[in-house]
Amino acid sequence: MRARLAIPALGLWALAGCAAPPPPPPGTASPEEAGLRMVADRAEARLKSSGRIEQRPELDAYLRGVLCRVVGPGCAELRLYLVDEPGFNATAWPNGVVELWSGTLLRLENEAQLALVLGHEAVHYEQRHTAQVWSRAQQSLGMGALLGVLAGAPELGVAMGALAVLAYSREMEREADRLALERLARAGYDPNEAPEVWEYVLAERARDPAGAPSPFLSTHPTDAERIASLRTMAATLPRTPSAEPLGRDAYRAAIAPARGRWLARELARRAFAESELVLDRLLAAEPRSGELLFFAGELRRLRDGPGDAEAALARYREAARLADAPVETWRSMGFVAKRLGREAEAREALRTYLARAGAAPDRPMIERMLAETE
Amino acid sequence: MRRARPLLIVVLLLAACETGPLNPVLVPAGPVAVGRMQLRTDTVWTRLPAKPPLQVWTAYGPLLDQLLLHDGLADGQPLVDTAEGRPRPLFRAALTGPELAEFLLDSLRASGAVDAALLGVRPQPFAGGEGIRAEFRYRQPESGLAMRGVAAARVRDGRLVLIQLVAAEDHYFPALLPAFEQLVSSAVIA
Numbered sequence: 408m409r410a411r412l413a414i415p416a417l418g419l420w421a422l423a424g425c426a427a428p429p430p431p432p433p434g435t436a437s438p439e440e441a442g443l444r445m446v447a448d449r450a451e452a453r454l455k456s457s458g459r460i461e462q463r464p465e466l467d468a469y470l471r472g473v474l475c476r477v478v479g480p481g482c483a484e485l486r487l488y489l490v491d492e493p494g495f496n497a498t499a500w501p502n503g504v505v506e507l508w509s510g511t512l513l514r515l516e517n518e519a520q521l522a523l524v525l526g527h528e529a530v531h532y533e534q535r536h537t538a539q540v541w542s543r544a545q546q547s548l549g550m551g552a553l554l555g556v557l558a559g560a561p562e563l564g565v566a567m568g569a570l571a572v573l574a575y576s577r578e579m580e581r582e583a584d585r586l587a588l589e590r591l592a593r594a595g596y597d598p599n600e601a602p603e604v605w606e607y608v609l610a611e612r613a614r615d616p617a618g619a620p621s622p623f624l625s626t627h628p629t630d631a632e633r634i635a636s637l638r639t640m641a642a643t644l645p646r647t648p649s650a651e652p653l654g655r656d657a658y659r660a661a662i663a664p665a666r667g668r669w670l671a672r673e674l675a676r677r678a679f680a681e682s683e684l685v686l687d688r689l690l691a692a693e694p695r696s697g698e699l700l701f702f703a704g705e706l707r708r709l710r711d712g713p714g715d716a717e718a719a720l721a722r723y724r725e726a727a728r729l730a731d732a733p734v735e736t737w738r739s740m741g742f743v744a745k746r747l748g749r750e751a752e753a754r755e756a757l758r759t760y761l762a763r764a765g766a767a768p769d770r771p772m773i774e775r776m777l778a779e780t781e
Numbered sequence: 782m783r784r785a786r787p788l789l790i791v792v793l794l795l796a797a798c799e800t801g802p803l804n805p806v807l808v809p810a811g812p813v814a815v816g817r818m819q820l821r822t823d824t825v826w827t828r829l830p831a832k833p834p835l836q837v838w839t840a841y842g843p844l845l846d847q848l849l850l851h852d853g854l855a856d857g858q859p860l861v862d863t864a865e866g867r868p869r870p871l872f873r874a875a876l877t878g879p880e881l882a883e884f885l886l887d888s889l890r891a892s893g894a895v896d897a898a899l900l901g902v903r904p905q906p907f908a909g910g911e912g913i914r915a916e917f918r919y920r921q922p923e924s925g926l927a928m929r930g931v932a933a934a935r936v937r938d939g940r941l942v943l944i945q946l947v948a949a950e951d952h953y954f955p956a957l958l959p960a961f962e963q964l965v966s967s968a969v970i971a
C-alpha cells in the first residue's frame with residue numbers, strides 16, 4: 408500500500424521541485440512551499456475519504472468557533488478536522504489543515520485549554536514552522552514516508568524516526584507559546600490554563616515512561632522549564648475581561664454527546680495507565696457521573712489485574728444508582744459478578760440489562776448465559 | 782503511529798516468522814490441518830506468511846479479504862501484533878461469550894480498523910463444542926473501504942480456537958461467506 412501511494416507523491420514532488428512549478432498561491436513564499444502544499448492537499452483528500460473524520464456538525468461548529476475566537480481573522484485560512492482517534496494529538500499542516508484527534512478532547516478540561524491547543528497549532532502554521540519542519544522531513548524521509556505520517560498510519564518502525572524529524576525546534580515552541588498565550592488572553596480566556604495543558608501531557612507520559620510517547624509530545628518537545636516560563640508569562644499578561652475565562656460548562660456540553668463513544672475507543676487501546684489518568688481527572692470533576700463510573704469499571708474489567716474484578720464491580724454498582732448510567736453497566740456488572748462467583752447478582756444484572764437494552768446485538772448471547780445459570 | 786493496517790500485520794508477522802512459510806503457498810481444495818484443527822475447504826485459498834500457529838489465508842488478496850485461523854491461542858496472548866511497546870488486547874480464558882466478541886472487535890481496532898462496531902453475537906456450536914458467532918463491520922484506514930467480519934470462536938481447555946473472515950463489504954464478503962460457513966462446519970479439533 409505504501410509503495411502504491413509513494414509513487415504518485417514522488418511524481419508530484421518532481422513536478423513541483425524540478426519542472427517549471429505553477430505560480431505559488433498568494434501568501435506562499437517559495438516553489439518548495441508550494442510543493443509541500445500540494446502534498447498536503449493530497450493527504451487532506453485522503454483524510455477526507457478515509458472514514459476517520461468524526462461526523463458531528465454541532466461539535467465541528469463549536470470547535471471552529473473556539474478556533475476563530477482565539478485566532479481571529481486568520482482562521483479563514485484554516486480547515487479544522489476532528490479525527491476519530493484516541494490519544495492526545497493536534498497537528499498543523501502547511502496547507503492550513505489543523506488535525507485534532509478526538510482523544511484530545513477527553514484530556515482537556517475546558518474551552519480555554521482547547522483554545523490554547525488550537526491557537527498554538529495556528530501559530531505553527533502562520534509562522535511557517537510547519538512548512539520548515541515538513542521540508543526537513545521530506546529531505547530525510549522522502550515524500551512517501553511523510554505522507555504516511557500525515558495519514559496517521561506510518562510504517563511501523565519508521566514512525567518514531569519520522570516523528571523525530573517532524574518535531575518543532577525549541578525556538579519554534581517558544582515562539583508558538585508566546586504568540587498563542589497573547590491571543591488566548593486577548594480572546595478573554597485565562598492564560599493560566601496554558602501551562603496546565605503541557606503539565607497534563609507530561610503527567611500522561613510519566614504514567615507509562617517505557618511506552619511510546621504520544622505523537623503530540625514527540626512533535627512538540629516539552630519540559631518542566633517550558634512550563635515554568637509559561638506560568639511566568641501567563642501571570643504578567645494583559646487580559647481582556649471576560650465572564651467566562653475558562654468556559655468549562657460550554658466545553659463539557661459540547662463534548663457530552665460523543666464522550667461515551669470516545670471513552671470506549673480509549674479503552675480499546677488497552678493503554679490502561681494513560682486511560683486511568685484520563686478517567687481519574689474526568690471523575691475528579693464529575694464524581695457523580697454514571698457514565699464515567701461505568702467506564703472506570705470497564706477499565707478494571709478489561710485490565711483484569713489483581714483486585715480489578717472487585718474494583719470494577721464496586722464502580723458498576725455505584726454507576727447503577729445514577730440516572731445517566733449507560734445500559735451496558737448492567738451487562739458488565741453481570742460479567743464481573745459471574746467471574747467472582749456471585750451467580751445471583753450476575754443473573755439479576757443480566758436480567759436488568761436485557762429488560763433495558765431492547766434489541767442489543769449481544770441479546771441472544773446474554774439470553775444463553777442466563778439460561779445456563781438458571 | 783498506533784495503527785498497523787491489516788496488511789501490515791501480515792508483513793510484521795513475516796518479520797517474526799519462525800517456522801511458517803516465507804512465501805505465499807496454495808491451500809488446495811480438500812482436507813487441511815491448522816495445528817490440531819482439522820478442516821475441509823471447497824475453495825482454493827492462498828496461505829500468507831504469518832507467525833505460527835496463527836494462519837492467515839486469502840482468496841482475492843489481503844487488501845480485500847483475510848481469513849484468520851488459530852487452533853488454540855493461550856491465555857494472556859494477543860491475537861494481533863502491534864508496534865513494539867504498543868499495548869494490544871490479550872485473550873483471557875475466563876472471558877464470557879460476549880466478552881470474546883469484544884476481544885475480537887478490539888483486536889481489529891488494534892490492527893487499524895476504523896469505526897468498528899459489533900453487529901451481533903450469538904451462540905453457535907463450533908469445533909465439537911459450544912462456541913460463539915460474532916459479526917462486525919468497520920472501515921479500512923486510509924482507503925475508508927467498508928469491511929465486514931464474521932468469526933466462529935470457542936474456548937477449549939482455556940485456549941481460543943478461531944476462524945475469522947474479514948472482507949470488503951461489497952461483493953467479497955457475500956462471495957466468501959459460504960466458504961467460511963463450510964470451513965467452520967467442517968472444523969474438528971484433535
Ligand SMILES: [Zn+2]
Binds near residue numbers: 627
Ligand atoms: Zn508546538
